[in-house]
Amino acid sequence: MPHEAILISACLLGEPCRYDGKAQPCEGAKVLASQYELVPVCPEQLGGLPTPRTPSEIQRDGRVVDCMGHDQTEAFLDGARAALAIAQERGCERAVLKSRSPSCGVHEVYDGSFKGVVVPGRGVAADMLAKAGLDIVDELDIQRK
Numbered sequence: 001m002p003h004e005a006i007l008i009s010a011c012l013l014g015e016p017c018r019y020d021g022k023a024q025p026c027e028g029a030k031v032l033a034s035q036y037e038l039v040p041v042c043p044e045q046l047g048g049l050p051t052p053r054t055p056s057e058i059q060r061d062g063r064v065v066d067c068m069g070h071d072q073t074e075a076f077l078d079g080a081r082a083a084l085a086i087a088q089e090r091g092c093e094r095a096v097l098k099s100r101s102p103s104c105g106v107h108e109v110y111d112g113s114f115k116g117v118v119v120p121g122r123g124v125a126a127d128m129l130a131k132a133g134l135d136i137v138d139e140l141d142i143q144r145k
Helices: 027-033 073-090 124-131 139-144
Strands: 005-009 037-041 056-058 064-066 094-097 108-110 118-120 135-138
Touching (some): 027 037, 027 094, 056 108, 064 073, 073 124, 094 124, 135 139
Parallel strands (some): 005 037, 005 094
Antiparallel strands (some): 056 064
Protein backbone atom coordinates (compact mmCIF):
# COMPACT_ATOMS: atom_id res chain seq x y z
CA MET A 1 0.00 0.00 0.00
CA PRO A 2 1.48 3.40 -0.96
CA HIS A 3 2.48 5.78 1.79
CA GLU A 4 0.82 9.16 2.17
CA ALA A 5 2.99 11.93 0.71
CA ILE A 6 3.97 14.79 3.01
CA LEU A 7 5.71 17.96 1.81
CA ILE A 8 8.77 18.76 3.93
CA SER A 9 11.38 21.51 4.07
CA ALA A 10 14.46 20.00 2.42
CA CYS A 11 16.80 21.41 5.08
CA LEU A 12 15.07 19.23 7.68
CA LEU A 13 16.17 16.17 5.71
CA GLY A 14 19.82 17.29 5.73
CA GLU A 15 19.86 19.16 2.41
CA PRO A 16 22.27 22.13 2.70
CA CYS A 17 19.82 24.68 1.30
CA ARG A 18 19.34 27.16 4.15
CA TYR A 19 20.33 30.80 3.62
CA ASP A 20 23.69 30.06 5.26
CA GLY A 21 24.36 27.05 3.02
CA LYS A 22 23.76 24.62 5.86
CA ALA A 23 21.15 22.00 6.64
CA GLN A 24 19.03 21.69 9.77
CA PRO A 25 18.50 17.92 10.06
CA CYS A 26 15.56 16.93 12.22
CA GLU A 27 15.32 13.62 14.08
CA GLY A 28 11.53 13.72 13.74
CA ALA A 29 11.89 13.76 9.96
CA LYS A 30 13.72 10.42 10.10
CA VAL A 31 10.79 8.92 11.97
CA LEU A 32 8.34 10.34 9.43
CA ALA A 33 10.40 8.89 6.57
CA SER A 34 9.67 5.38 7.84
CA GLN A 35 5.92 6.02 7.73
CA TYR A 36 5.35 8.47 4.88
CA GLU A 37 6.66 9.42 1.48
CA LEU A 38 8.49 12.69 2.12
CA VAL A 39 8.52 15.26 -0.68
CA PRO A 40 11.40 17.70 -0.04
CA VAL A 41 11.20 21.32 -1.19
CA CYS A 42 13.10 24.52 -0.55
CA PRO A 43 10.80 27.37 -1.57
CA GLU A 44 13.65 29.87 -1.57
CA GLN A 45 15.68 27.80 -4.03
CA LEU A 46 12.53 27.09 -6.07
CA GLY A 47 12.07 30.87 -6.26
CA GLY A 48 15.50 31.24 -7.85
CA LEU A 49 17.48 32.42 -4.83
CA PRO A 50 21.06 31.14 -4.54
CA THR A 51 22.52 29.12 -1.69
CA PRO A 52 24.06 30.57 0.33
CA ARG A 53 22.10 33.83 0.24
CA THR A 54 21.76 36.93 2.37
CA PRO A 55 19.26 36.53 5.21
CA SER A 56 15.75 37.80 4.51
CA GLU A 57 12.92 38.76 6.81
CA ILE A 58 9.28 39.70 6.33
CA GLN A 59 8.66 43.40 6.86
CA ARG A 60 5.60 44.92 8.53
CA ASP A 61 4.19 45.83 5.09
CA GLY A 62 4.42 42.17 3.98
CA ARG A 63 7.42 42.55 1.68
CA VAL A 64 10.37 40.18 2.10
CA VAL A 65 13.63 42.10 2.19
CA ASP A 66 17.17 40.82 2.61
CA CYS A 67 19.61 42.32 5.10
CA MET A 68 21.16 44.42 2.31
CA GLY A 69 17.79 46.10 1.67
CA HIS A 70 16.94 44.25 -1.57
CA ASP A 71 13.28 43.38 -2.05
CA GLN A 72 13.06 39.61 -2.50
CA THR A 73 9.26 39.37 -2.35
CA GLU A 74 8.77 38.07 -5.90
CA ALA A 75 11.34 35.30 -5.44
CA PHE A 76 9.61 34.22 -2.23
CA LEU A 77 6.21 34.26 -3.93
CA ASP A 78 7.56 32.33 -6.93
CA GLY A 79 9.04 29.72 -4.58
CA ALA A 80 5.80 29.45 -2.61
CA ARG A 81 3.83 28.90 -5.82
CA ALA A 82 6.30 26.24 -6.96
CA ALA A 83 6.14 24.45 -3.58
CA LEU A 84 2.34 24.51 -3.73
CA ALA A 85 2.37 23.11 -7.28
CA ILE A 86 4.64 20.26 -6.15
CA ALA A 87 2.39 19.55 -3.16
CA GLN A 88 -0.65 19.42 -5.41
CA GLU A 89 1.08 17.25 -8.04
CA ARG A 90 2.14 14.75 -5.38
CA GLY A 91 -1.19 14.78 -3.53
CA CYS A 92 0.23 16.17 -0.30
CA GLU A 93 -2.35 17.21 2.25
CA ARG A 94 0.18 17.94 4.98
CA ALA A 95 3.51 19.72 5.27
CA VAL A 96 6.33 19.81 7.84
CA LEU A 97 8.17 23.11 7.51
CA LYS A 98 11.20 24.86 9.01
CA SER A 99 10.27 27.02 11.98
CA ARG A 100 10.80 30.79 11.86
CA SER A 101 11.83 30.80 8.20
CA PRO A 102 10.56 33.71 6.06
CA SER A 103 9.35 31.02 3.64
CA CYS A 104 8.39 28.16 5.91
CA GLY A 105 7.69 29.58 9.37
CA VAL A 106 4.42 28.11 10.63
CA HIS A 107 3.81 29.83 13.97
CA GLU A 108 6.32 32.67 14.07
CA VAL A 109 8.84 34.55 11.95
CA TYR A 110 11.52 37.16 12.51
CA ASP A 111 10.10 40.69 12.68
CA GLY A 112 12.04 42.31 9.82
CA SER A 113 14.51 44.20 12.01
CA PHE A 114 17.35 41.65 11.59
CA LYS A 115 17.84 41.77 15.37
CA GLY A 116 16.64 38.24 16.14
CA VAL A 117 13.19 39.36 17.31
CA VAL A 118 10.50 36.74 16.72
CA VAL A 119 6.82 37.59 16.26
CA PRO A 120 3.70 35.51 15.57
CA GLY A 121 3.19 34.95 11.87
CA ARG A 122 3.72 32.66 8.90
CA GLY A 123 6.32 32.52 6.17
CA VAL A 124 5.30 33.17 2.57
CA ALA A 125 5.16 29.51 1.49
CA ALA A 126 3.61 28.34 4.76
CA ASP A 127 0.84 30.90 4.35
CA MET A 128 0.16 29.92 0.74
CA LEU A 129 0.13 26.20 1.59
CA ALA A 130 -2.23 26.75 4.54
CA LYS A 131 -4.59 28.89 2.45
CA ALA A 132 -4.65 26.09 -0.14
CA GLY A 133 -5.85 23.72 2.58
CA LEU A 134 -2.71 21.86 3.62
CA ASP A 135 -2.32 21.01 7.29
CA ILE A 136 1.03 22.66 8.18
CA VAL A 137 3.27 22.04 11.18
CA ASP A 138 6.91 22.82 11.88
CA GLU A 139 9.72 20.55 13.07
CA LEU A 140 9.19 21.68 16.66
CA ASP A 141 5.60 20.40 16.52
CA ILE A 142 6.71 16.94 15.38
CA GLN A 143 9.51 16.79 17.95
CA ARG A 144 6.93 17.42 20.70
CA LYS A 145 4.86 14.41 19.61
